[in-house]
Amino acid sequence: MGKLDGRVVIVTGAARGQGEQEARLFAAEGAKVVLGDVLDAQGEAVAKELGADRAQYAHLDVSREEDWAAVVAAALEAFGRVDGLVNNAGILRFNELTATPLAEFEELVRVNQVGSFLGIKHVAPQIEAAGGGTIVNTSSYTGLTGMAYVGAYAATKAAIVGLTRVAALELAAKGIRVNAMCPGAVDTPMANPGLLDPENLGDEARDAMAELYKRVVPLGRVGRPEEIASLALFLTSEDSSYITGQPFVIDGGWMAGVSVL
Ligand SMILES: NC(=O)c1ccc[n+]([C@@H]2O[C@H](COP(=O)([O-])OP(=O)(O)OC[C@H]3O[C@@H](n4cnc5c(N)ncnc54)[C@H](O)[C@@H]3O)[C@@H](O)[C@H]2O)c1
Secondary structure, three states, X not given: OOOOOOOEEEEEOOOOHHHHHHXXXXXXXXXXXXXXXXXXXXXXXXXXXXXOOOEEEEEOOOOOHHHHHHHHHHHHHHHOOOOEEEEXXXXXXXXXXXXXXXXXXXXXXXXXXXXXXXXXXXXHHHHHHOOOEEEEEEOOHHHOOOOOOEHHHHHHHHHHHHHHHHHHXXXXXXXXXXXXXXXXXXXXXXXXXXXXXXXXXOHHHHHHHHHHHHHHOOOOOOEOHHHHHHHHHHHHOHHHOOOOOOEEEEOXXXXXXXXXX
């Protein structure tokens, strides 16, 4: 028995990183998964590996409303229903606020914030029609606390916490629970672009990153995408049946307080 037997879940940004691990774990727990992303070759490869009876890839730019209509249609055609969504797709840019071009700020809003809104808007009615289910949004610890040089990103991630609370209130009576994950640093190409070119990631850079996380994270290391997938599974499964509208920090203790050790 899997924790998600019989469920059909759309995972956005599922071609790599946390979304990929969420798709893999959900499929292993019995769900049928629709993987959406803009990285078509990578997304298709993951879906193929999982098998057509378990997984389908669909091109999805989360900031485009027409793409959402298409991905919902593809999910219904492949698996007959949709009762779960993980809004995972996101982008990060580093910049000082006063140096941030308007276009860059708006790009982050379109993908992170509008993308999550459109996911809720288009998938919640399907989840309701299926008799209820879950939505998991992906915020960040920067959505709950400040971090210099990620102003646009942090603003979108704070917005996602607000969106999560309102969606939970509006959708509870329809049998839909909505929660948010707030990861700290996680070892994916977003936090560690060297992963995209591991052969050229020198030992020095690798050691410097390990040393940084050892110093600033109470648990002494960066998070693994599989660990975020485990939280997504908890929030998607019946194990969290009495939880809705909440942000969950998963950061190795980084936000717990000021460490003096
Ligand atoms: N890695 C971290 O340290 C960290 C920390 C906190 C929160 N997060 C959040 O976790 C989520 C997953 O990030 P990740 O760490 O796996 O990063 P990642 O860059 O490895 O993966 C992000 C995925 O989203 C996809 N994507 C980007 N724009 C898209 C769009 N417009 N439409 C559809 N897909 C799109 C990318 O192609 C990629 O597959 C993001 O929302 C991110 O903000 C990450």
